[in-house]
Amino acid sequence: MKTLEQLSQTAQTITNLRPAYREILDFYKEVFRVQEESLKDIQLPPIMIEPDLLKIKQKNELPLIDPSEFLIDLAAATRTFSDVCGLAQDLAPGLAANARFLQRSLSQAAFDLEALFSALLNSHEKSLQDISQLLDVPVNELSLFGHLSMAPSIGTCREQLEIYLAGMPELQKGYCPVCGNPPNLASLDQDGRQHLHCSFCRHEWKSGRMGCVFCKNNEKDMQHYFFNEEEKEYRVKVCDHCRRFIKVVDLRQMDREFFPNLELIATLHLDMQAREKGYANEGAGRNEVSHSSQ
Ligand SMILES: [Zn+2]
Ligand SMILES: [Zn+2]
Known part of the structure; x- marks a missing residue:
């Protein structure tokens, strides 16, 4: 099993190769540690899918659930939110002021974290805008802190749901078989086979x-x-038909451990280059801050 120790070493290797990422990786390395620790506290019942419904979903190549159906352990996610805000104050200068404000508001029960989670899970833009206006914190920062703190709960649900995919044919659609969200990373394994990584649940x-x-x-x-x-x-694969892009990590060209979350961050310059060329990826940026907001 890959350990936090390996993650930390890999982050260091990337930092040596690309010193510009030192600050941002120092922050995320700690975020991943906090998320990993939070996993131990998560208590959630498995999401059940009735056999008849499962058959319909399989037949029609539909994802197992809608993102709004993910369960969040509110107590654990609240602690993670506060921890991530703490880390941002120490390690992410561009986010520090709002992180301090959010952490304080949370401790004074001055804002409803559950409402933020609900808005993010339901992709409810209007609610997000309202929360953003109320707190005077930009939507992208709320979204970042919210997603980072829900991630351990979402990961727990995803692992439980993956059992339903066993023995199913490979889904040849451009969305996650668990939650239907688009991938934000592709990887080529040692045999050159392509894997996609969900931008939302990390399946x-x-x-x-x-x-x-x-x-x-x-x-x-x-x-x-x-x-x-x-x-x-x-490399970045771009499509002139739908004008979308996906970053591809070729593991045959890499002599470090593969942590998709780290590589996603260490390639933010490629997102910028792809956007400058006029391509989009809806899943990009959910769990990462760009250089501009650092
Ligand atoms: Zn997913
Ligand atoms: Zn396309």
């Missing part, structure tokens, strides 16, 4: 390498890559 699933992962378009003129010479392990 990993196999998918064919041909064509766009989102719209499945496979026309030669529509599918392109770009990459930087000095980063052989990364």
Whole structure:
């Protein structure tokens, strides 16, 4: 099993290669430690799917649940929220002021964290805007702190739900078989097979390498890559049909442990490059802050 020790070493390796990421990785390394510790406290009943419903979902290649159905251990997530705000004050200067305010508001019961979680799980933009206005904290920061603190609960539910996927054929759709969200990372394993990583629940699933992962378009003129010479392990696959991009980590070109969460952060410059070229990825940025807000 991969340990926090390995994660920390891998973060250090990446920092040595790309010193610009030192500050942001120092923050996230600690966030991942807090999330890992929180996992031990999580107490949630498994999400049950009735056999008949499961059959319908399998037949129609539908995801197992809607993101709104994820269960959150409120007590554990509240502690994680406060811990992450604490870390941001120490390690993420760009987020420190709002993190201090949010931590204080939470301790004074001056804002309803459950409402924030609900808005995020339901993708309820209006509620998010309202909370943002009320607290005078930007939506992207609320979303970041909210997602980071719900992640251990979501991960726990996901692990339980993955049991339902055993023996099912590979889903050849551009969304997560567990929760239906888009992937924000692809990886190529030692045999060159492509895996996708869900931007929301972190489920990993196999998918064919041909064509766009989102719209499945496979026309030669529509599918392109770009990459930087000095980063052989990364490339970005872009599709001119749906104008979306996905970052790809080639594990055959990498001699460090693969922690998808770390690589997602260490490649934020590629998101910026892809956006500058006019491509989008809805799942990107949910769990990461960009350089501009640091
Ligand atoms: Zn998912
Ligand atoms: Zn496409």
